Amino acid sequence: MMRGKGYFFKWYVALFLVFLYAPAILLPVFAFNDSSIVSFPLKGFTTKWFEVLQSTEALHVAVRNSLMIAVTTAIFSTLFGVLAARASTRFAFPARRSIMGFIMLPMVLPEIIIGVSLLVVIIQLGFELSLFTIILGHILICTPFCIAILSSAFMNLDRSLEEASIDLGQTRWNTFWMVIFPLVMPGIVASLLIAFTISLDEFIIAFFLAGTEPTLPVYIWGQLRFPQKLPSLMALGTLLLVLSISLLLLADYFRRRGLKKTGIENSGGFL
Amino acid sequence: MTQPIIQLSGVDKFYGDFQALSQIDLDIRTGEFFSLLGPSGCGKTTLLRSIAGFETPSAGSLHIDGKSMDGVPANKRPTNMVFQSYAIFPHMSVAENVAYGLKARRLPKAEIQERVSEAISMVGLQGFDSRASHALSGGQRQRVALARALVLKPRVLLLDEPLSALDKKMREQMQSELRRLQRAVGITFVLVTHDQEEALTMSDRIAVMFDGKIAQVATPQMLYGKPSSRRVGNFIGMMNFLEAELLGTSGQTVEVDVQSLGRLTLPLSQAPGGVDGCQSVGIRPEMLTILAEGQTAEREIEAVVSEVFYYGDMTYYDVTLLQKDAPVTVTMRNTAGRKVLAAGDTARVGWSPVSLLLLR
Numbered sequence: 001m002m003r004g005k006g007y008f009f010k011w012y013v014a015l016f017l018v019f020l021y022a023p024a025i026l027l028p029v030f031a032f033n034d035s036s037i038v039s040f041p042l043k044g045f046t047t048k049w050f051e052v053l054q055s056t057e058a059l060h061v062a063v064r065n066s067l068m069i070a071v072t073t074a075i076f077s078t079l080f081g082v083l084a085a086r087a088s089t090r091f092a093f094p095a096r097r098s099i100m101g102f103i104m105l106p107m108v109l110p111e112i113i114i115g116v117s118l119l120v121v122i123i124q125l126g127f128e129l130s131l132f133t134i135i136l137g138h139i140l141i142c143t144p145f146c147i148a149i150l151s152s153a154f155m156n157l158d159r160s161l162e163e164a165s166i167d168l169g170q171t172r173w174n175t176f177w178m179v180i181f182p183l184v185m186p187g188i189v190a191s192l193l194i195a196f197t198i199s200l201d202e203f204i205i206a207f208f209l210a211g212t213e214p215t216l217p218v219y220i221w222g223q224l225r226f227p228q229k230l231p232s233l234m235a236l237g238t239l240l241l242v243l244s245i246s247l248l249l250l251a252d253y254f255r256r257r258g259l260k261k262t263g264i265e266n267s268g269g270f271l
Numbered sequence: 272m273t274q275p276i277i278q279l280s281g282v283d284k285f286y287g288d289f290q291a292l293s294q295i296d297l298d299i300r301t302g303e304f305f306s307l308l309g310p311s312g313c314g315k316t317t318l319l320r321s322i323a324g325f326e327t328p329s330a331g332s333l334h335i336d337g338k339s340m341d342g343v344p345a346n347k348r349p350t351n352m353v354f355q356s357y358a359i360f361p362h363m364s365v366a367e368n369v370a371y372g373l374k375a376r377r378l379p380k381a382e383i384q385e386r387v388s389e390a391i392s393m394v395g396l397q398g399f400d401s402r403a404s405h406a407l408s409g410g411q412r413q414r415v416a417l418a419r420a421l422v423l424k425p426r427v428l429l430l431d432e433p434l435s436a437l438d439k440k441m442r443e444q445m446q447s448e449l450r451r452l453q454r455a456v457g458i459t460f461v462l463v464t465h466d467q468e469e470a471l472t473m474s475d476r477i478a479v480m481f482d483g484k485i486a487q488v489a490t491p492q493m494l495y496g497k498p499s500s501r502r503v504g505n506f507i508g509m510m511n512f513l514e515a516e517l518l519g520t521s522g523q524t525v526e527v528d529v530q531s532l533g534r535l536t537l538p539l540s541q542a543p544g545g546v547d548g549c550q551s552v553g554i555r556p557e558m559l560t561i562l563a564e565g566q567t568a569e570r571e572i573e574a575v576v577s578e579v580f581y582y583g584d585m586t587y588y589d590v591t592l593l594q595k596d597a598p599v600t601v602t603m604r605n606t607a608g609r610k611v612l613a614a615g616d617t618a619r620v621g622w623s624p625v626s627l628l629l630l631r
Contacts (some may be wrong), residue, residue: 163325164358166346168372168423182362 024241031235038230049235059236062219065131066200069215073138073199078191080139081146082184088147089154100147107144114141115208122209129211137205142195149194153187189254193247201240274337276301276427276459277322282331284317284483291317293483295331299427299461304453306462306470309480310506315463316431318480322461323429324348336426346375351420352429355436357412359404359419365391366400368415372423390422393452410441417449421456428453430462434469446473467507471495479503499544501630504553511559511599512551515629520546527552527629531572531592535624542629549629556602558626561588561618563609568621576616586611590620 030038034046053059087093088100106114118137127133157180165175181188203217210218220236223229275298284292291314299305307315320326321333324345333340335349351372360368369390373383391400394414399407404415413433420428433449434442450473453460464470470477471491478488487499498504501512518526524536529552542549562568577598578589586605589598601620605611612618 158356158358160354160356160358161360163345164352164354164360164419165371166344167323167325167350167352168419169346169375170371171346171375174375179360 027234027237027241030231031238033231036228036231038234049232050239052232053235053239056232059219062214062216065213066216069131069135069138069206070196070199072135073142074192074195076135077139077142077146077195078150078188080143081150081191082188084143084147085150085154089151089157090159103147104144106141107148111141111202111204115205118205119208129209131213133209133211134206134215137209138199138202141202141205142198145194145198146191149191150184150187153184153190157183186255186257190251193251197244197247273301275299276336277461278332278334279318279322280332282318282321282328282333284314284321284326285329291483292321292328295485297478297485297488299459300476302457302459303475304450304460304462304473306464306474306477307480308464308467308470308477308506311465313480314483315465315480317483319352319429319431319461319463322427323350323352349426350429351423351425351427352431353413353416353420353433355432357416357433357436359407359412359415361405363404364400365396365402365404365407365415368404369418369422371419376423386422390418393421393455394418395448409437410445413437413445417452421452421458425458427459427461430460432463432465434464434466442469449473471507479506481506497543497628498553498630501551501553504628504630509556509600509602510553511556512553512630513599515550515552517546517549525629529627532570532622532627535627537624537627537629541625541627544631546629548631551630553628553630554599554622554626556587556600558622559599559601560621561590561601561603561612562621566621569623570621572620572622574618574620576612576614576618579612579614581611588612588618590618592620 029042031049032045032047033042034048035043084100084103088096093099114137118133118140122129122133122136161179161183162175165179166172170178201217202215203221206215206218207221214222220233223233277297277299279295279297282292282295283290293314295318307318309315317326321328322335322340324340324343324347340348360371363371366387369387370383373386378386388400391397394417396411396414396418399411404412407415413436416433430449434445437445446469449460449462462470462473471494474491476488476490477494479486479494481502487494487503489497489499494503494507498507498510501510504510505512513532514530516528518528518534520526520539523539525539525542525546526534526536527549528534532552539546560566560568562571573593574590576588577591580587580589584605586603588601588603590601591598603609
């Protein structure tokens with residue numbers, strides 16, 4: 001019966017959403033709970049766990065490290081992504097398919113393999129482990145995602161737009177900045193955000209390649225040994241949750257604005 | 272005769288082993304409306320793009336306005352192009368699109384503004400200046416593309432199948448408008464099209480292309496009336512072909528034995544592509560008449576109607592001539608009092624030797 005089928009799917013979707021989001025909703029609940037033990041029943045409202053965050057110097061360092069790494073990674077992997085996407089969609093060169101395939105490979109390689117092999121290489125080369133080595137690792141894993149996003153942005157670009165610009169007397173350099181760049185802008189924003197997000201919460205590579213300076217995920221992992229730190233980690237998680245959702249909304253706002261500007265039908269997206 | 276604006280000589284273009292253009296020799300005259308006509312894949316677009324500077328010929332020379340275009344990039348050539356997709360910059364308004372090329376030339380702001388509004392009103396888009404370009408219809412986009420190219424006052428305007436994306440009504444309107452615009456600005460237009468009707472109605476001269484080669488360059492009337500080969504005659508409009516055997520030439524005439532029609536002596540001017548190797552005569556369907564009762568013609572032949580296609584203003588008949596050839600097509604206007612025949616009817620078909628063409 002049609003009705004029975006519809007019922008089943010409604011419940012399925014509802015359960016799916018609960019399992020997906022319930023754990024995340026627990027974060028803010030316990031972040032404001034006035035008890036050092038993370039369990040029900042709740043004890044009362046407090047903001048003291050956020051104050052703890054404010055006064056933990058080591059956390060601030062980790063956040064600063066992570067932000068620095070994520071921003072640098074986002075910029076460089078997007079830059080490489082733009083170059084690769086442009087080359088692969090616009091020019092024909094020998095072995096294009098296999099080259100692109102190898103570039104995309106880190107997307108499916110287990111991170112632990114990448115982490116271990118990078119560690120071996122870096123030590124063999126005699127580099128000190130530092131934020132710089134983490135950035136190298138993160139660029140390696142983020143670039144394939146950026147290329148995937150940017151390739152579709154570049155592929156949707158009508159090639160005759162570029163030719164029209166040159167035909168009208170513009171140079172290739174200006175054509176890139178005046179025609180191509182504005183039209184792939186939504187793709188670039190999406191690429192920056194994806195790379196930023198991946199880098200920000202990446203743990204395995206950061207764990208292997210971090211010298212004495214931890215990133216945020218590595219710091220959090222380190223704190224999990226102390227049960228009394230758990231509520232403040234919940235507070236930290238709440239902040240990260242708010243930050244991620246804001247970033248997502250921002251990205252979608254830019255994407256919609258880009259679509260509106262170019263008059264392309266809105267077809268999906270994040271939200 | 273002034274110097275041709277575009278001169279191509281011995282132009283070849285290879286893509287790997289594939290030869291897209293083969294030994295193209297062509298002069299396009301200053302101020303004319305010139306069309307490159309041919310089926311898809313005949314090389315017409317490649318030729319246009321070579322003139323624009325988007326393709327580099329593998330051999331041969333190209334001169335525009337007397338200057339060699341060897342090594343001159345597209346943005347330095349005195350040509351502008353209207354693309355098949357129009358290639359309107361979607362993130363710019365109508366006025367910004369039109370101003371794009373002027374800004375690239377770093378002209379003073381006041382002059383840009385003046386020329387932009389002049390160009391916009393020339394193509395009939397007054398009041399659309401600040402309209403976002405994605406909010407335009409197909410016809411309007413094309414006008415923007417025209418204005419954007421013409422505002423730069425190029426020596427040559429190149430148009431790549433500009434009407435193919437429009438519906439029939441709009442296409443007919445734009446045809447006459449393009450013609451009017453070309454006369455008004457006096458710029459040489461080079462149009463690429465696969466639509467023979469479009470080429471015939473708009474052009475001063477047409478080059479018909481097949482397989483990367485130019486088959487014939489002529490005015491629309493010459494092309495239709497005196498095609499140089501069977502292939503051209505068949506591509507431009509409809510044409511019936513009857514097998515013919517050459518019996519010999521003498522002076523200005525040639526004697527042939529034509530299937531169904533018999534032995535004829537034709538002047539050499541009715542073999543526009545030369546006599547050698549001709550194996551058929553062609554005749555246009557409208558040059559044949561289905562004779563009404565009592566009507567006579569210079570020559571007559573008995574026929575049986577095999578198929579009737581009724582179009583309202585016209586009727587197309589497939590008729591079998593007295594010797595059972597493949598049927599020939601006869602088109603008749605359905606004028607007052609004229610009876611429309613049915614399949615199986617017998618008919619007398621009138622014709623005249625002057626409308627025969629001896630073709631290879």
